Amino acid sequence: MVMIAVAGGTGLAGRAVVEHAVAAGHQVRSLSRHRPAGGKRVAGVDYRQADFHSGEGVSAGLEDVDCLIETLDARSGAALRSLPVMSVSVLAAAEAAGVARCVLLTIVRAGECPAGYYQAQAARALSYEGAAMPTTVVFCTQFHNLLAGIFAGGAKVGLVPAFKGVSIQPIATADVARVLVEEALVGGTERKSVHIGGPAVTTMKDLAQVWKTATGSKAMVTVMPLPGAFGAFLRAGKNLVPEHTVGTVGFGDWLAARSGVGTA
Template identity: 40%
Template sequence: MTTLCVAGGTGQAGREVVRQALDAGHTVSVLSRRVPPPGSAKHHDAAAYFAGDVTTGDGLAAALAGADVVIDCREGRFGKPQKEFADGGERLLGVAHQAGVRRAVALSIINCDKSAHSYYVSKAAKERVYARAELETVVIRATQFHSLVEMIFSAGAKIRLIPVFKGVRFQTISPREAAAALLEAALEPPSPEQHRVRTVGGPEVLAMKDMAASWKAITGARGKVLEVPLPGAMGAYLRAGLNLMPEQRYGTETFVSWLEKRRETL
């Protein structure tokens, strides 16, 4: 069995990586800014939790001690965490290398290097850090999660206007399957290629308006589906189809099947 350290192991994808790794019998340590309380949805009893901060280096050595592989699921969506996202990745890799960790795997976003959106720019900057690391690295670029689109619909439904972006399609993937891809990369045999990037996508490409219709039917939500333009860098990225890669259909859990499994919590 392998000893894994999951950085950002209390987030959406990180929790799934932790759960799947524990189910497979691996030893897991979790690095997060705050240790979640036992009994909470973010806490797995069989994992060891460490409070740490990649922006300062505090707690990293303790979390990484004895790990064979580190899986980096950190998000850094806003503010200071986003601004220091790449630097934090470099600090994490540096401590991992000193600790004898043999491989680092990072979650990223499809074609993040082709977007001017600040969150995607931070992801691309961290990818460049991984590409020059002293230890072996694998970057897993995923298409957008099902939960992102569901969140947009849910937010709009509060005011009875469900937005769909003009000219936009999605190839969403479940967080569970993105986590599986990260774990596969962590456990694969050593490679002669020091740094690798691969993309995993959802099982189908759908117009956003069709996804909204499915979401309404399954959740019973009320509200008018309203087609709106999405300006700025994110709109340009989505309209150009840079969030799609039909030839890389890794996932099998569709948006509809994911919604049906979560029907009672939506």
């Protein structure tokens, strides 16, 4: 039986990977700085405390691991600045432990966006692409969760924001998890890059309306400009990969399947 380790296995994407890998019959080990409380654990998963920044617990966490999936993330501040270094540490530790393949989750065309978060993601991908060991970089479009969070945040002040001229190709974390696990199990010694996106490219305005209808929100869908380089990046469609559709769960389906979707 294959042992899959998930670095960042308690986060949004990491938990989805853990759930999918367990359901597929694999042995799964979640590596994170803090172990989750019992009620937040997935049954059958070996949760280990491992800090890839300090190195504490990493060697023990990688014992007998066949492949590793990195879903570590940070949004701002020192944690974001150190994220590329963390990926270097993940690769070094995995190689030392004899892990057969490392898989990284990152963002489609991150290197073409000057935003700090995207640049950090691009730096991580470069480390994986230049690694001495077998790796796969999975370049992914935006999650449904991110889009819903933007809409819900705006709805709190009565507006569901839709950026002018922007389309999104959102994907479910369950679909992302399936691809990550598949790539972790790939044999061979080559380094690979994979691009994946959700099942449909849709204007942000239309997606906002889908969210409004699904949640019953009374907020008004409002088209607004998104200035700056990030806005230009999105309007140019660089966040899209319509030729690499792998997702099966649309935004409306995802919303319908969720419980407790916030409204305003």
